[in-house]
Amino acid sequence: MRAEETAALRGLRLFEGIAEPTFTDLVAAGYLQFFPPGVTLIRASDPADFLHVVIEGVVELYAATAGRETTMELVRPVGAFILAAVLSDQVYLQSARTLTRARILMIPAERVRRWMAQDAAFMSAITVELARGYRQAIKALKNQKLRTAAERLANWLIIVAAEQGTPGAVEIDIEKRVLASRLGMTPENLSRAFATLAGHGAQTRGTHIDITDPAALRAFANPDPLIDGPE
């Protein structure tokens, strides 16, 4: 692993402020691997053997039941996933697959648990990260229960425009079908939601969205820090 990648890893909230030996050993114990797009990394109901960290690429967490499937979350660098299952030594609730070519660091769950018991700072960082994930899940549930499809899209646009640092535009770098699933709707409905937002200050052309009237979009979206807030 290159030095700059190690540094990036250090920036992960999960590894913030933990002792150097802990960090070094965790990284050393991990398997760093490239995967092509479309590879299933973990399968729901399997025991949690590894903590996964996305170093490069995009990973989709998804869940399925009774023949239906939905995207739960998209993980980008540098982000860890499936922490909760690893900690409690339980099965995964979600599956994960690569959407792009991706570089993944896989740290044996047993090693994570061992260091957690030995390094108080690591334990503390895990707690913070768990709490963050928990709150994010609560927000996702509120988003799903309290908003219509078009509203979810509008708020997503506002968030992503800010993340991309382009207040007036959004560039979609994933398939729209995946975006639709993440936002809890069908691809067809996503198309229609985009059409709806054309009347509220957001013009879509392929993967590029121009936010021509931010005020109108915000008025329609009704963003709420208790749902859309970062943290």
Place this chain on the structure above:
Amino acid sequence: MRAEETAALRGLRLFEGIAEPTFTDLVAAGYLQFFPPGVTLIRASDPADFLHVVIEGVVELYAATAGRETTMELVRPVGAFILAAVLSDQVYLQSARTLTRARILMIPAERVRRWMAQDAAFMSAITVELARGYRQAIKALKNQKLRTAAERLANWLIIVAAEQGTPGAVEIDIEKRVLASRLGMTPENLSRAFATLAGHGAQTRGTHIDITDPAALRAFANPDPLIDGPE
């Protein structure tokens, strides 16, 4: 607080295995109070000052935005709520109100954080509880995104029948409007969902549901341990 209640508190996962002084101090620092039904205990967006523990009664966690409101969770004895906000010293994402007369133990957040730093066993218990809550939220999101209203009700019936220890029947002890909101639908729609389930082995009469054909109900509900599992 009576000895039997202290014992019940000890049974809370959060207090499992922690040092006696920690437990004693946390309980001693807490305010134990009765509340009548309908009292708002905490309000979303307020800073998290207390960890709340339900000793008696039922508490509803709910969330609202843009004039809409939904029930997020129902907390019964002995259960703690809003742990994540307390730990990270952040604002509440959800509001809470009593549905019945309720007895609540309120432990100052600052005290929880202090003991967390000092008692490794407590820290560990918190991590386990956080992970549990996190996974529960993920399950709730899967439930909401992957199932229809009637399916959510059917699975809820199966779960509650087991909890109540009566495989062939369920007794509803909350208002149906609250149940509807918890299951992510309107009261009208809940009525229709009950009507639908009459054709799948569940007969409803007021607050009493007879599961006349468990196999048929299960066939309709399609229960999935990765959504409905206890743990």
Place this chain on the structure above:
DNA sequence: CGTTTATTTGAAAACGCTCAAGCTCTGTGG
């Protein structure tokens, strides 16, 4: 290019919501 895959559009059906009215149950006061 031509083939495959993704996205959009259209039409119909299913689902869920709103509004309104009727019903049931409960508790209260006559």
Place this chain on the structure above:
DNA sequence: CCACAGAGCTTGAGCGTTTTCAAATAAACG
């Protein structure tokens, strides 16, 4: 004990949203 008021629940009708199915268009890939 009964009548009644109020709250909660159910039912019906209509509407808007979302999904499904099918087809057309656009984009991506070899």
